[in-house]
Amino acid sequence: MKYQSIIVEDLQVAAEFLKRFCEKSGVVDVAHHFLNAEDAMLFLKDNVVDLIFLDVEMPGATGFELLDQLVYTPQVILTTSKTEYAYNAFQYNVTDYLKKPFTYQRFLEAVQKVSKKTEQLNGGSEQDHMFIKTDGKLIRLHNDDILFIESMGDYVKFITPVKKYITHNTIKNLETKVNPQVFMKVHRSYIVNFTKINDIQENVLFINGNMIPISKTHKSGVMQKINIL
Amino acid sequence: MQIVIMYNEDQKIVFLFSPELDNAFLQELYGDDLLQAEMVFESSVQQLRNEQQLAETRFHNGDMQGLKKVIHKMKPLLGYMGMNEIMEEFAVFEQTCAQSETAAEAEAGFYHIKIITLEAVKKAEKEIKRLKQHNIQYL
Numbered sequence: 001m002k003y004q005s006i007i008v009e010d011l012q013v014a015a016e017f018l019k020r021f022c023e024k025s026g027v028v029d030v031a032h033h034f035l036n037a038e039d040a041m042l043f044l045k046d047n048v049v050d051l052i053f054l055d056v057e058m059p060g061a062t063g064f065e066l067l068d069q070l071v072y073t074p075q076v077i078l079t080t081s082k083t084e085y086a087y088n089a090f091q092y093n094v095t096d097y098l099k100k101p102f103t104y105q106r107f108l109e110a111v112q113k114v115s116k117k118t119e120q121l122n123g124g125s126e127q128d129h130m131f132i133k134t135d136g137k138l139i140r141l142h143n144d145d146i147l148f149i150e151s152m153g154d155y156v157k158f159i160t161p162v163k164k165y166i167t168h169n170t171i172k173n174l175e176t177k178v179n180p181q182v183f184m185k186v187h188r189s190y191i192v193n194f195t196k197i198n199d200i201q202e203n204v205l206f207i208n209g210n211m212i213p214i215s216k217t218h219k220s221g222v223m224q225k226i227n228i229l
Numbered sequence: 230m231q232i233v234i235m236y237n238e239d240q241k242i243v244f245l246f247s248p249e250l251d252n253a254f255l256q257e258l259y260g261d262d263l264l265q266a267e268m269v270f271e272s273s274v275q276q277l278r279n280e281q282q283l284a285e286t287r288f289h290n291g292d293m294q295g296l297k298k299v300i301h302k303m304k305p306l307l308g309y310m311g312m313n314e315i316m317e318e319f320a321v322f323e324q325t326c327a328q329s330e331t332a333a334e335a336e337a338g339f340y341h342i343k344i345i346t347l348e349a350v351k352k353a354e355k356e357i358k359r360l361k362q363h364n365i366q367y368l
Contacts, residue, residue, distance in 0.1 A: 010302070011302060011305060011306070012272065012276070013269055013272055013273055013276065013305075013306060013309055014305060014309075016269075017269075017309075020265070057298065057301050059298070081301065081304050081305040081308070081320075082301075082320075100305040100308060101258060101305055101308040101309045103254075103257045103258055104257075104258075104260075105257070
């Protein structure tokens with residue numbers, strides 16, 4: 001799994017270090033870097049991330065004030081040059097606390113904690129649901145309720161038998177987030193729940209009467225995945 | 230300026246930071262990415278200079294909370310250059326700012342910070358020269 005993250009840090013040097021470490025790790029993508037909490041808050045109103053690297057003292061609002069505003073709880077790694085925030089860190093249930101400057105080794109330990117916590121949150125098993133942000137609230141969708149996911153540029157549409165949900169996200173990002181036991185990308189614009197496939201004809205598959213193209217790139221993957229007798 | 234050439238297990242040339250810097254920590258922080266080290270030292274020096282000017286203004290305006298914020302921002306820059314002892318002195322002065330209501334209460338501390346900042350910048354500039362020389366010669 002690759003974690004989608006943002007960095008909220010007013011010290012450019014520290015942010016550059018973090019970006020390099022994330023890139024080097026291969027498991028953390030940095031979607032954005034913000035120099036203050038206010039800009040990060042605006043971004044987080046419309047976007048969901050797995051992880052925030054968060055400085056505490058910045059011009060304007062503090063990192064803790066940002067956490068107070070969040071309507072959902074991504075994992076948080078505090079990055080600060082003070083140890084005095086340990087109590088607050090504990091209260092906000094942050095995943096780890098990195099004192100600047102920190103080494104790559106220490107960064108990796110923090111990412112391992114994120115990974116461990118993710119496993120705990122998923123009950124140690126493959127996740128059977130996901131939360132999507134739509135109409136200003138977070139909605140839990142069970143994997144079994146999702147027929148397929150369709151790209152709409154910067155948005156995606158989750159199709160269920162009864163309703164369609166539109167949320168700000170991309171197929172590319174979701175590809176690494178959905179449970180691979182259930183979902184697979186079949187086209188640059190589609191991820192399907194392959195337990196819901198009714199039939200496949202050449203380069204097209206059908207789910208509940210919806211026709212979904214299969215790209216050349218993904219055709220062999222689809223054929224391997226389905227149980228052909 | 231003297232550069233001692235040492236080789237690691239892979240027979241790569243190891244750059245030894247000056248003895249007044251925390252060499253072990255800097256080796257761990259930068260590994261063999263000495264271009265990154267050079268870049269960080271350069272941008273840290275630039276930012277230290279800018280923040281020092283801002284600190285001066287805030288001190289003379291008697292804005293102790295503003296001064297505390299500037300000191301807080303300068304502190305980790307020293308860490309990225311392996312100047313841990315100076316960083317500790319900044320942490321102490323940050324506390325002084327938090328507890329001071331007037332510039333007069335923090336005056337002695339502030340002038341000390343000014344002096345050690347200048348020393349830090351000098352040390353960093355010397356290190357930038359060493360890093361540049363090494364990087365030009367061996368990278």
